[in-house]
Amino acid sequence: MKVIYxxxxxxxxxxxEELHVIRHTAAHVLAQAVKRLYPHASFAYGPxxxxxxxxxxxxxxTKLSDxxxxxxxxxMREIVKVNLPIKPFILPRADALKLMEERHxxxxxxxxxxxxxxxxxxxxxxxxxxxxxVGPHLTYTxxxxxxxxxxxxxxxxxxxxxNKMLTRINGTxxxxxxxxxxxxxxxxxxxxxDHRKIGKDMKLFMFEDVGPxxxxxxxxxxxxxxxxxxxxxxxHTANGYQEISTPLIMNRCLWETSGHWDxxxxxxxxxxxxxxxxxxxxxxxxxxxxVYANEPHSYRELxxxxxELGIVHRHELKGVLHGLFRVRSFTQDDAHIFMRQDQIxxxxxxxxxxxxxxxxxxxxxxxxxxxxxxEDSMGSDEDWEAATNGLVNALEQLNLPYTINxxxxxxxxxxxxxxLRDCLGRTWQCGTIQLDFQMPIKFDLSYVDENDGRPRPxxxxxxxxxxxxxxxxxxxxxxAGKFPVWLAPMQAKVLLVSKKSEEYAAEVYQMLKDAKIRCxxxxxxxxxxxxxRQAQYTERVPYMIIIxxxxxxxxxxxxxxxxxKTVSMTPDEFLRKITAEIANRE
RNA sequence: GCCGUUGUGGCUUAGCGGUAUAGCGGCUGAUUCGUAAUCAGCAGGCCGAGGGUUCAAGUCCCUCCAACGGCUCCA
Numbered sequence: 001m002k003v004i005y006x007x008x009x010x011x012x013x014x015x016x017e018e019l020h021v022i023r024h025t026a027a028h029v030l031a032q033a034v035k036r037l038y039p040h041a042s043f044a045y046g047p048x049x050x051x052x053x054x055x056x057x058x059x060x061x062t063k064l065s066d067x068x069x070x071x072x073x074x075x076m077r078e079i080v081k082v083n084l085p086i087k088p089f090i091l092p093r094a095d096a097l098k099l100m101e102e103r104h105x106x107x108x109x110x111x112x113x114x115x116x117x118x119x120x121x122x123x124x125x126x127x128x129x130x131x132x133x134v135g136p137h138l139t140y141t142x143x144x145x146x147x148x149x150x151x152x153x154x155x156x157x158x159x160x161x162x163n164k165m166l167t168r169i170n171g172t173x174x175x176x177x178x179x180x181x182x183x184x185x186x187x188x189x190x191x192x193x194d195h196r197k198i199g200k201d202m203k204l205f206m207f208e209d210v211g212p213x214x215x216x217x218x219x220x221x222x223x224x225x226x227x228x229x230x231x232x233x234x235x236h237t238a239n240g241y242q243e244i245s246t247p248l249i250m251n252r253c254l255w256e257t258s259g260h261w262d263x264x265x266x267x268x269x270x271x272x273x274x275x276x277x278x279x280x281x282x283x284x285x286x287x288x289x290x291v292y293a294n295e296p297h298s299y300r301e302l303x304x305x306x307x308e309l310g311i312v313h314r315h316e317l318k319g320v321l322h323g324l325f326r327v328r329s330f331t332q333d334d335a336h337i338f339m340r341q342d343q344i345x346x347x348x349x350x351x352x353x354x355x356x357x358x359x360x361x362x363x364x365x366x367x368x369x370x371x372x373x374x375e376d377s378m379g380s381d382e383d384w385e386a387a388t389n390g391l392v393n394a395l396e397q398l399n400l401p402y403t404i405n406x407x408x409x410x411x412x413x414x415x416x417x418x419x420l421r422d423c424l425g426r427t428w429q430c431g432t433i434q435l436d437f438q439m440p441i442k443f444d445l446s447y448v449d450e451n452d453g454r455p456r457p458x459x460x461x462x463x464x465x466x467x468x469x470x471x472x473x474x475x476x477x478x479x480a481g482k483f484p485v486w487l488a489p490m491q492a493k494v495l496l497v498s499k500k501s502e503e504y505a506a507e508v509y510q511m512l513k514d515a516k517i518r519c520x521x522x523x524x525x526x527x528x529x530x531x532x533r534q535a536q537y538t539e540r541v542p543y544m545i546i547i548x549x550x551x552x553x554x555x556x557x558x559x560x561x562x563x564x565k566t567v568s569m570t571p572d573e574f575l576r577k578i579t580a581e582i583a584n585r586e
Numbered sequence: 587g588c589c590g591u592u593g594u595g596g597c598u599u600a601g602c603g604g605u606a607u608a609g610c611g612g613c614u615g616a617u618u619c620g621u622a623a624u625c626a627g628c629a630g631g632c633c634g635a636g637g638g639u640u641c642a643a644g645u646c647c648c649u650c651c652a653a654c655g656g657c658u659c660c661a
Contacts, residue, residue, distance in 0.1 A: 065590075066655095153656030154589025161658040165589050168656070196654095200597075209634080209652055267660095312661090317587050318652090320659065330661065417661095429661065467661045498618050525618065533622040548620055560621065 001143070001175075003136040006088045006122035010139060018175060023048030025086070025138040026076075026147045026173035031055050032129035033075035034169065038062055043131070044107040044157055044166055051183075052172025056155050058107065064167055069149045072169070076147065083142035084126040088135060096121040096132065107157065108132050146180035147173035190424055195476035196323040201538055202481055202489065204472075205324065213321045213328030215469055220489035223518065224472055225331075227487050228465065229309060231361075231585060232333055239354055241307040241335055246287025248311060252277035257442055258286040259378050263411040267314045284310035285412075285436075285461055288336035289443045292457075297447040302457065303339035303347050309468075310334050324473030325428075331468040337460040338445070344458060348394035348416075348433060351462050355418055355431045358464045361585065362475065367427070368400055369417040371408035378411060383437040388414045390435050390458075410461075412438040418466075422478045430466035430474070435459075481540045482562050485578060486585045492519040492578065493541045495531040497548030499523075505547040508557055508571050515575055517582075536562055543578060 003013040003021050013021055027046035030053070034041050038059055046055030091099060093112065100108040112121065112132070124133050126141060138144060148171060155168040174180040191197075199205050204221035207214070217225055233243065252270065255261040260268065260282065269280040281287065288306050297304065313329045320326050339347050359366055370391060373384045391414055395402050402416070409415050418431035436459040439445075446454040465471040475483070485491050494509045496502060502523055509521040522531050528546065535541045544560040551557050557574060560566045569577075 063590080151655065152590065155657045156588075159658070161588065165657075167589075170656080207653085212652065314660085317659065319587065319589095319657085321653090326660070332661070432661075463661070465661090470661060495621085497620050500618080525616095525624095527618095527624065528620050530623050531621090537622065544621085546621065550620080558621085564621080566621070 002139050004086060004088055004139045006090065006124075006133075006135040008088055011136075013136065020048045021136055021138060022144065022175060023053040023173045024133075024135075025141070025144055026171060027053040027055050028086075028124065028126065028129065028131050028133070028137065029076050029079050029141060029144060029147075030072070030149070030169060030171060031057075031131060032079055032126065033072050035129060036075055037072060040104075042105050042107060046131075052150065052170065054155075054168050054170045056157070056166040056168050058164070058166050064152055064169070066152060069152070069169075073149045076149075079127070080141045080144050082127075083140050085140055086124055086126045086137045088122055088124050088137075090120045090122050092120050093118050096123070099123075099130070100132065103130065144173065146175070146177040147171055148180060148184070186424060190426070190477070193424070193477040193480045194323075195325075195473040198476050198481040199323070199473075202540060204476070204489070212318065213316060213326075215324060215327055215329070221472070223489045224475075224483065224487050225468060228468060228471070229333075231486075232309075232358075232464070235354065235357070236305075236307050236335070239305075239350070241305040243307045243309075244288065244291050245308060246284060246290065246310065247281075248313075249278045249280050250286065252279055254286050254290075255279050258289070258439065259412060259442060260286070263376055263378065267316070269313050269315055280313045281310070282312050282314045283461075284308050284312065284332060284334045285336055285439055285459075286443075288334070289439055289445065289459075292336070292338050293443060293445060297338070297457075299340060299447055299449045302447060303337050303343050305335055305337045307333075307335040324469045324476075327467070327469055330470065332463050333465045333468060335460075335462055337462070338440075338447075338457040339460070340447075340449075340455070341458060344390045344435070345394050345397060347460060348391065348435070349398050351433050351460065352394065352398060352400070352416075355433075355462075355464045359418070359420065359431075362478065363423075364478070365421045366431075367419045367421070368395065368402035369405045369408075369419060370395065370402050371405040371410075371415045371417060373414060374407045374409050374411060376411055377409070379413075379438045379441075384414065387435040387437050391416050391433070410434050410436075412436050413461075420474060422474060424477070426477075428470070428474050430471060431464050432462065432466065434461040436461060482542075483540070484581075484586060485542045486582045488540070488542050489518065490520060490539055490541045491517050491582070492543040492545055493535045493539070494519065494521045494545045494547060495528060495535065496521070496523040497528050497546065499525075501547050501549055501552040504552045504555075508545060508547060511571055511575065512578075515579060517575075517578060532560065536560070536564070543574075545574070 001013045001018050002010055004010050031043050031046055034057055040060055042058045044056035097109055097112045121132055122134055124131055124135060124137050150170045150172055153168045154165045156165055157163040172183060202220055203218045205218055206216045264282055268282050271278055288308060291306055309331055311329060311331050316328050337347055372388055413434045413436035415432050415434040417429050419427045420430050421427050439459050440456045445457055447457055449455050492512055494505050496505045505521060512519045532544060535544050542562060546558040546560055556568050557571055558566055558568050559574060
């Protein structure tokens, strides 16, 4: 694909950059169309993104609605159709500033003013439209074949909530209409898998106005939650963890000591009891620290791994709430590991291996991110450096690739974040490992070493699922509600063809029930197709057991799975199969 | 918190100034019917909450609440 660079050279674009160029040009065409329809519009940033492109526009008092998008899109098609040549030119900074001011582009002018270097700036021109841009771009607008505007939203100027909110027009573009259609289909598939919708369908969880952001788990959802917890407990016991439980509400003085009162106050729920302030825990660490500090410890006891399924409450801004993905109360599968300096590397790699084991169970791939010291943090530079090096060393010893997220660590220490990739290629932050030198100082923790010294332990904070609520949301979308048998709220459903074989169906049902299989018997006077529809497509039951006269005669059962395939076997064979599957968590 | 949109029985939804639509689900009856919806009848709603405009308000206006799409923030 031919593109034009800002020096004016026309060249072949590397394959992997084509999409970026297409989308960036689409953003320019969008801006040109908007300017034609709304001449008073001024433009901020309009980049290509991972999923498409957008342009942030200031439209003054004009309010745009979704209904206006078709007209803008139509104008874009017009620009593509007349096939304007796209031409770059370069101006010295002062002239660039002047040009943008003349064209009433205050955001572009501000952007120029913000640039430190006094270098010439590059522009691209197509017809009457001129935009400041480093390029490259397509050579002609006609090269833009497949694009679509996908919606409107608000966005802050320079992504800063202190700044003015602009109108963001979102769109996407591809090299071919086929790719565009595939993308839109994938979006539809994601919508079909929306955990909020499936959660309603399968009666997993609910929300109520009396507690926005506080999920209610329904019986079916609770089965999934408990199955995840059971698996988690087995794994943690096997890996040398001990489980504890600490209070939901503790005196404010604890949170002052831990630093949460200073660094996390605006997210904490607090209440006054007997003239004292109490806080609902937003994190479990101080509770774990209290347990460690309950008695003196020998160096021989370390590492001490205290695991806690802690329910935390955080007052998140209401605009961020989103199903189970972003809630105000959630269960962290937390653990706090207290250890000696010489145990850091081994402990961190053990945690990484544990989390890897959990994610592999569900077929998730993941990537790692190292988050470093944030602005609002506590502790000395030396401690932060030592903690950050501890994480880096572990990652490098295991030879794991990772990216760095500057300034995104917790206020008490740096962290490694695990970003899950689900079957639709979307990523979610779940597990994290945080290395903390600060809490042990704040709470004056120590242990007795071999020379009767009192060194300070070092702490790891870590989660695997992250939030069990969020993890369940991800699992719902990952599996589209079709959970593996060990997690499925209903594992098998006996469907009765006609009353003539009711007794046999009841026998089979009872056998499964006795074997502790989660199952139901549907003996209503309904057609078999109707029962299948409900069991397979609404309840998403892994095994439908169809029983009619044919099965009664041969003493077999017909097993229908969620892929609509049917096999015949004896009840005993089926029981062995499903029991093994559940036991192995397949 | 900010920008925008939405809010009608359990779910999906019609109505957008003149006494509330339908489908699914539920209940009752009939049907006993073999792999994605058998037929009929019945019940179920002070149209998110509170104010206002109007002879008259799901329907127009204001405030609040919640949800949705984003932004900022985050497990």
